Amino acid sequence: MKTRTPRERRQERTRHDILTAAIDIIAEDGADQLSLREIARRIDYSPAALYRHFDSKEAIVDAVCNEANRRLGDSLAVVPETLPPVEYLIELGMAYLRFADENPQHFHFIATWQIPMPPDVTREDIEQAADNPDDPFSRLYRGIQRGIDAGKLHVRPGYGALEMAFSVWALAHGMAVLQTQRLGRMPIDFPAANRQAFADFITGMGSA
Amino acid sequence: MKTRTPRERRQERTRHDILTAAIDIIAEDGADQLSLREIARRIDYSPAALYRHFDSKEAIVDAVCNEANRRLGDSLAVVPETLPPVEYLIELGMAYLRFADENPQHFHFIATWQIPMPPDVTREDIEQAADNPDDPFSRLYRGIQRGIDAGKLHVRPGYGALEMAFSVWALAHGMAVLQTQRLGRMPIDFPAANRQAFADFITGMGSA
DNA sequence: TGTACATCAGTGAACGCGCGTTCACTGATGTAC
């Protein structure tokens, strides 16, 4: 195993600074304010310097997307997979909302640029990819499967695990969007109401 | 009642052309491509001409938001309020999805700029505003109220009509976002699956 | 260890671009008599 040279360590640190600055900009000013020049200003480099680390603005955006996805994965990882399936799904949804609440602009970035879901795939691809322990969607998909296996969610013709996973994601995502826009501006206790809604939804999927 | 002069009619027509062009741009190229200059190009005017009709780009964006909201209202209006409450709510959700499906970029514009919901209000404001027959959110709110009155939706502590309305809107909105991004790229029959999800959700709200 | 050379992260100036907005103007449409 090769130990990193000082040059490589510096390179890594700068790369990290660039992404951190990008994420800060998104968090503070919104995703549409993200520009190479603003990143350069924040880390006190010339704009051209960024091209030593990334090929283009697009490459930076991609890297930030991956980072955001990783953070979302971390937020979801705190929910123990040992919970009974119904509780697990509710807590998973709440963890998604907490992520959106604590990283609102960051969530907005994910929501705007790339919903963390499989892109363009077949049913088999998804089932195989569901093994990936950290991928956010896979986590949900496995939770749904456990619920079906435990007899808590009823599969019906044309409405199986994949459809259920999309529906639950839709509910969580919609809640996150509304909550992010309205939190504190509406006379609603969002966490409590959203928890109830998740419970109603998952109950409904079991009793049809 | 004064009849419009030719000048006024021309003024109106140009105003209409500007908004139509703006909506076309959003529909074809996305909300972030909307610019005064592109509008001017489409209607074959000079950019400066737009200032005879709107004070600023912001004023045009506002006008487009209103227009988009009006269109959404029209899409929801096709669902007869005479339907039984549960069916009504399901059909209202499906109408929202149809709107998003048929006007994807337009929906994206609404979703990006301004979710069609009361902004910053008290519970009383909303209940009073719920009389407005055409407002999208009011329509949903009245549907929920009917469901409660008919005993089909169970009010629980901290989870009343307003919370239910937000939850249903969240589900519909999340579905619309996911569907818009994934339609035709995932092995899912979205309309059927979404209808089932609405049914499960509303059933769940009634049986807790 | 000391010296000569190679690497390459970061610089600073410049490019062309599309943007929103302003300004003095023109010329067809509308009005007063």
Added chain:
DNA sequence: TGTACATCAGTGAACGCGCGTTCACTGATGTAC
């Protein structure tokens, strides 16, 4: 109805701006002998 004047929708050129990207460069860090 005809003429003289007023209105004002639309023009075209220009403004300053921030953007992504390119380029020849410099100078500290790293390497070979």
